[in-house]
Amino acid sequence: MKPARTTRHWLLNVFPTGTALVIVFALLIAFLMLVSQRWLEERGSLLAEVKLQATLVGENVSISLAAGDPQMGNDMLAAMANAPRVQNTGLYRRDGQLFARYDRDRQRALPAASPAIGHFFEPGFLNVTVPVNYGGVRDIGTLLVRVTLDGLYSSMLYFIASLLGTVTVATLLGLLMSRGLRQRMKQAEHDLHVLALYDRVTGLSNRYAFEMAIEQTVLRHQRDGGGSALLFIDVDGFKKINDRFGHASGDKVLQEIGQRITYTLRAADVVARLGGDEFGAILVNTSNPADAAHVAESLVREAAKPFLMGEASAHIGFSIGIAMLPDDGDAGAILMHHADLAMYHAKSLGKSNYQFFSDTLDNAVRRRLEIEEGLRRALRDRELSVVYQPQVTTLGAPPQGVEALVRWVRPNGTNITPCEFIPVAEESGLISDIGDYVLQQVCQDILSLRQQGLPVPVVAVNLSGRQFLRRTFARDMMHTIESAGLTAADIEIELTESVLMDRLDEYRQIMADLSASGVKIAIDDFGTGYSSLSYLSKLPVSKLKIDRSFVSELPDNPNSLTIVTGIVSMAHALGLRVVAEGVETEAQATCLLDNECDLLQGYGTGRPMPLAELARLLTPAH
Numbered sequence: 252m253k254p255a256r257t258t259r260h261w262l263l264n265v266f267p268t269g270t271a272l273v274i275v276f277a278l279l280i281a282f283l284m285l286v287s288q289r290w291l292e293e294r295g296s297l298l299a300e301v302k303l304q305a306t307l308v309g310e311n312v313s314i315s316l317a318a319g320d321p322q323m324g325n326d327m328l329a330a331m332a333n334a335p336r337v338q339n340t341g342l343y344r345r346d347g348q349l350f351a352r353y354d355r356d357r358q359r360a361l362p363a364a365s366p367a368i369g370h371f372f373e374p375g376f377l378n379v380t381v382p383v384n385y386g387g388v389r390d391i392g393t394l395l396v397r398v399t400l401d402g403l404y405s406s407m408l409y410f411i412a413s414l415l416g417t418v419t420v421a422t423l424l425g426l427l428m429s430r431g432l433r434q435r436m437k438q439a440e441h442d443l444h445v446l447a448l449y450d451r452v453t454g455l456s457n458r459y460a461f462e463m464a465i466e467q468t469v470l471r472h473q474r475d476g477g478g479s480a481l482l483f484i485d486v487d488g489f490k491k492i493n494d495r496f497g498h499a500s501g502d503k504v505l506q507e508i509g510q511r512i513t514y515t516l517r518a519a520d521v522v523a524r525l526g527g528d529e530f531g532a533i534l535v536n537t538s539n540p541a542d543a544a545h546v547a548e549s550l551v552r553e554a555a556k557p558f559l560m561g562e563a564s565a566h567i568g569f570s571i572g573i574a575m576l577p578d579d580g581d582a583g584a585i586l587m588h589h590a591d592l593a594m595y596h597a598k599s600l601g602k603s604n605y606q607f608f609s610d611t612l613d614n615a616v617r618r619r620l621e622i623e624e625g626l627r628r629a630l631r632d633r634e635l636s637v638v639y640q641p642q643v644t645t646l647g648a649p650p651q652g653v654e655a656l657v658r659w660v661r662p663n664g665t666n667i668t669p670c671e672f673i674p675v676a677e678e679s680g681l682i683s684d685i686g687d688y689v690l691q692q693v694c695q696d697i698l699s700l701r702q703q704g705l706p707v708p709v710v711a712v713n714l715s716g717r718q719f720l721r722r723t724f725a726r727d728m729m730h731t732i733e734s735a736g737l738t739a740a741d742i743e744i745e746l747t748e749s750v751l752m753d754r755l756d757e758y759r760q761i762m763a764d765l766s767a768s769g770v771k772i773a774i775d776d777f778g779t780g781y782s783s784l785s786y787l788s789k790l791p792v793s794k795l796k797i798d799r800s801f802v803s804e805l806p807d808n809p810n811s812l813t814i815v816t817g818i819v820s821m822a823h824a825l826g827l828r829v830v831a832e833g834v835e836t837e838a839q840a841t842c843l844l845d846n847e848c849d850l851l852q853g854y855g856t857g858r859p860m861p862l863a864e865l866a867r868l869l870t871p872a873h
C-alpha cells in the first residue's frame with residue numbers, strides 16, 4: 252500500500268503541528284521580553300542623560316534668574332540649538348512663572364506654569380524638570396527640558412529589525428538543517444522498511460511481508476470471493492551446496508532459486524524467501540487446485556535443472572506443500588500451518604514433489620505430535636522393552652543369532668509399532684536415547700542369559716542413520732558394551748541399505764571404526780535400495796539381510812526367486828553371509844535353503860519374543 256501523498260508544506264512537515272505552535276509561541280515571548288528590556292534600558296539612559304543636561308543648563312542660566320534678567324536667560328538658553336534632541340527649554344521662577352525660554356520650533360508651546368520636579372513621558376517627548384540653584388541658594392526656580400524621543404524610537408526600530416533579522420536567519424538555517432536531517436531520517440526509515448520487508452540475499456519479500464500479503468489475500472477473498480493457492484517450497488539438498496561450495500555460492504544459488512520461482516509464476520503472484528532454504532508463493536486468483544498443481548509441477552521441473560557453479564554443477568529439488576484458500580482455511584495462520592504440513596508430507600514422500608494439504612494429513616501430524624510427547628514419557632518411565640527374534644539355519648534348529656526389536660506398550664495397554672514411532676524418534680532426535688536404551692537393555696539381557704548358563708548367540712541391534720551420524724558413536728557403543736563386561740563379538744549392528752546409500756561418505760569412517768573394534772555390520776532390507784554389490788565389497792560388512800518383500804513372494808514368483816538367488820551368489824562371492832527376513836512358511840524356508848541362503852528369520856522361526864521366552868528357546872534341553 253502506498254502512503255497517501257501529503258499536501259502539507261514541507262516546513263510543517265519538519266515539526267508536528269503541536270510542536271511548531273509551541274516553538275512559535277516561545278519565540279514570540281522571548282522577542283517581546285528582549286524588546287521591552289531594551290526599551291527600558293534605552294529610556295533609562297536617555298532619562299539620566301537629559302536629567303544631567305538639565306541640571307548643568309540650570310546651573311548656567313541660574314545667574315539670569317538671580318539677576319532678574321529674562322533676556323539674558325533667553326540668550327543663554329538659545330545655546331540649546333546645539334543639542335539636537337532638545338525641543339524646548341523653559342526657565343521658571345520660584346513662583347512658577349515662565350521666565351525665559353528656548354523653542355526649536357513653535358509647534359509645541361511650553362506650559363505657562365512650571366511642572367512639578369521630576370519627569371514624564373508624552374507621545375514623542377520626554378519632559379524633565381529640575382530645580383535651579385544659584386551659588387549657595389537652593390531652589391531659586393525650575394528648568395524644564397523637553398526632548399524628542401525620535402532617537403529612542405529609531406534606535407529601538409534598529410534593534411527590533413536586527414533582532415528579527417537574526418531570528419529569521421537562525422530559523423532559516425535551523426529549518427534547512429532539520430530539512431537535511433528530515434531527509435536523512437526519511438532515508439533511514441526507507442532503509443529500515445526495506446530491511447523489515449525484504450530478504451537481503453534474494454531481494455524477495457521476507458517472511459514478515461509474506462504473512463502480510465497472505466492476510467491481504469484473505470481479506471480480499473472475504474470481500475470479493477474466489478480463491479488463491481499458498482505454496483510452501485523447501486529446497487532439498489541446499490545444505491550440501493553450502494557445505495561443498497561455501498556460503499557465498501550458497502547465496503548465489505538462493506538468488507537463482509528466487510529468480511526461477513519468480514519467472515515460473517505470474518507477475519501478480521507473490522514470491523518470498525521465508526528464511527533458510529524455504530520459499531513461499533501466493534498464486535493469486537487461483538481457485539482450481541489443478542492450476543496450482545500445474546504451477547507446482549513447473550516449479551519442481553525448474554528446480555531439477557542444474558545450477559552451474561563455475562566448472563561444477565549443483566543439484567537441488569523442491570518439496571512443495573500447497574494449501575488452498577478458502578478450502579484449507581480462511582485465516583492466514585491456519586493456511587500457513589497447513590501449507591507447512593503439506594510441505595513436510597512432500598518431504599517425507601521422498602522430496603522433489605508437491606502435496607496438497609488434506610485433513611488426514613492434519614490428523615497424521617496430530618498423531619505424530621502425540622507420539623513424540625508419548626515417547627519422551629516412555630523413555631523416562633521405561634515403557635520401552637526389547638524382544639528377540641531368532642535366526643536359524645533350518646526350521647527348529649537352535650538360533651545362530653537373534654535380532655533385538657524394540658517394543659512400546661503404553662500404560663493403557665496399546666501397542667505402538669516401531670514402524671510408527673521410530674521415524675518420529677528420528678525426526679525429533681529422540682532416536683539416540685532410544686538406541687542407547689535398547690543397547691543397554693540388550694547388554695543386560697545377554698548378561699542375564701549368561702548368568703543362567705545359556706549359550707547366547709550374537710545379538711543384532713538395529714541402528715537408524717541419525718544415530719549413526721554421531722561422531723563419537725563407535726566409541727560410545729564400545730563403552731556401553733565393555734562396561735557391561737561384554738565384547739564386540741557379542742553384538743552385531745543392522746543398518747538399512749537405503750540409509751547407508753544416502754550418506755555413504757559420512758558413514759564409511761564410522762563403519763571402519765566399528766569394524767576395527769570388532770563389531771560386525773549387517774545390511775538390512777537388502778534389495779530395496781539402489782545398491783550395487785560392488786560398493787559393498789569396499790565396506791566392512793559381514794551380512795546381508797534379504798528384504799521381506801522378496802521372501803514373501805517365494806517360492807512361486809520367478810522374479811523374486813531370480814533376485815534372491817542373485818543376491819545369495821554374489822554375496823557369497825564377496826564372502827558375506829545371507830539372512831532371509833520374513834520367512835513365514837516351510838515352503839519359503841525350503842526354497843531359501845535350496846538356494847543356499849545361510850540363515851532364516853521370520854514368524855516361521857519364531858515371533859519376536861520377550862527375554863524369558865528366548866531363555867527357554869536357548870535352553871539345550873529344548
Ligand code: C2E
Pocket residue numbers: 640655656657668669670673686689712713714715745775776799832833834835852853854855859
Ligand atoms: P526390521 O529391522 O526389518 O525388523 C524386522 C521387522 O519385521 C520387525 O518388525 C519384525 O517384527 C517383523 N517380522 C519378523 N518376522 C516377520 C515375518 O515373518 N513376517 C512379517 N510380516 N514380519 C516379520 P518390527 O519389530 O515392527 O520392526 C519394524 C522396524 O522397526 C524394523 O525393521 C526396524 O527397522 C525398526 N526397529 C525395530 N527395533 C528397532 C530398534 O531398536 N532400533 C531402531 N533404530 N530401529 C528399530
Ligand code: CA
Pocket residue numbers: 654713745775
Ligand atoms: Ca533389522
Ligand code: CA
Pocket residue numbers: 775776796798799832
Ligand atoms: Ca529388515
